[in-house]
Amino acid sequence: MDSQRREFAIIADYFQRRAGQSTGSTLSENSKSNFRRQRNDVLIGIGDDAAVVTPPPESRIAVTTDTMVSGVHFDENTSPRALGHKLVAVNLSDLAAMGAEPAWVSLACSLPEVDEAWLKEFTAGLFAALDYYHCELIGGDMTRGPLTLTLTAQGILPLERCLQRRGAQPGDRIFVSGTLGDAALALAGLQGKLELRDATIDELQKRLFYPTPRVALGQLLRNQATSAIDLSDGLAGDLKHILRASEVGARVNLEALPASLAFRANLEPQAGWPLQLNGGDDYELCFTVPESRVGLLESLVRQAGVAVSCIGTIEAQQGLRFFHQNKEVQITGSSYSHF
Numbered sequence: 001m002d003s004q005r006r007e008f009a010i011i012a013d014y015f016q017r018r019a020g021q022s023t024g025s026t027l028s029e030n031s032k033s034n035f036r037r038q039r040n041d042v043l044i045g046i047g048d049d050a051a052v053v054t055p056p057p058e059s060r061i062a063v064t065t066d067t068m069v070s071g072v073h074f075d076e077n078t079s080p081r082a083l084g085h086k087l088v089a090v091n092l093s094d095l096a097a098m099g100a101e102p103a104w105v106s107l108a109c110s111l112p113e114v115d116e117a118w119l120k121e122f123t124a125g126l127f128a129a130l131d132y133y134h135c136e137l138i139g140g141d142m143t144r145g146p147l148t149l150t151l152t153a154q155g156i157l158p159l160e161r162c163l164q165r166r167g168a169q170p171g172d173r174i175f176v177s178g179t180l181g182d183a184a185l186a187l188a189g190l191q192g193k194l195e196l197r198d199a200t201i202d203e204l205q206k207r208l209f210y211p212t213p214r215v216a217l218g219q220l221l222r223n224q225a226t227s228a229i230d231l232s233d234g235l236a237g238d239l240k241h242i243l244r245a246s247e248v249g250a251r252v253n254l255e256a257l258p259a260s261l262a263f264r265a266n267l268e269p270q271a272g273w274p275l276q277l278n279g280g281d282d283y284e285l286c287f288t289v290p291e292s293r294v295g296l297l298e299s300l301v302r303q304a305g306v307a308v309s310c311i312g313t314i315e316a317q318q319g320l321r322f323f324h325q326n327k328e329v330q331i332t333g334s335s336y337s338h339f
């Protein structure tokens with residue numbers, strides 16, 4: 001074996017999980033595979049030319065891909081464990097926005113060198129997130145090159161319904177899950193643009209490095225929401241995708257933007273709005289619900305243990321408008337002004 005092949009054999013070792021912790025799938029036992037099967041719908045997983053999976057009857061498959069490039073999407077010193085987690089989280093967040101149940105992922109990595117300590121941490125973060133969401137890594141590809149991580153995630157949808165960006169109707173209420181701006185604030189702190197209170201830094205950085213994809217909420221919204229998107233680039237930009245796809249406009253009440261205690265400990269509400277609207281990396285869901293279903297939605301999400309906030313209303317008039325105390329205001333860059 002030449003040295004490069006040996007290197008890739010070492011890498012492959014980190015992505016193939018040995019049996020022992022197996023969930024006891026008959027398929028993997030029959031095929032004498034010594035690799036651990038996380039899901040019993042994976043007929044052929046890592047180690048063959050392609051993976052083969054068995055979708056449930058009467059289902060559709062949602063597929064999404066996200067790439068993270070060192071120096072573009074993350075700093076080269078970012079913890080590899082966090083990278084493993086975040087790579088899974090950002091892809092599952094896209095599946096959540098479609099209302100899909102995550103099932104299978106494949107990974108393409110370009111790595112500058114074989115760094116076993118890095119690989120150990122990266123795969124620990126990756127597999128912890130995959131296990132939590134009952135997802136299986138079913139294949140991938142490795143090359144040598146600048147650090148680039150690409151994950152393709154597939155999720156299961158029932159035949160009758162998925163969520164999309166289009167479908168919002170005038171009169172629908174606009175909701176977001178969780179809180180907005182925490183990750184952007186953490187990043188501003190790391191970049192030295194803002195000085196953050198010490199007691200809040202851990203919590204804010206957790207939101208930046210270990211985002212929570214709203215997987216359960218997405219599935220719960222399948223029969224309730226008229227449209228949905230996940231917030232990766234910031235509420236203002238992402239909500240505009242819903243507005244364009246649905247051919248509607250919206251009114252957002254700035255005082256309704258949900259902020260965490262850690263966020264509020266650092267910024268007054270008005271100073272925080274630009275970050276909450278444009279910061280990105282929230283991985284919350286933004287979705288629209290007809291007014292007649294708001295009560296039902298709120299009781300469903302309460303049972304699911306997710307916080308959601310109503311931040312505005314869909315309107316027939318195109319465009320995204322911001323209001324503060326019922327007066328229209330303009331947000332430009334990091335400031336806001338009254339019209």
Ligand SMILES: [Mg+2]
Nearest residue numbers: 094097230232
């Ligand atoms: Mg998305």
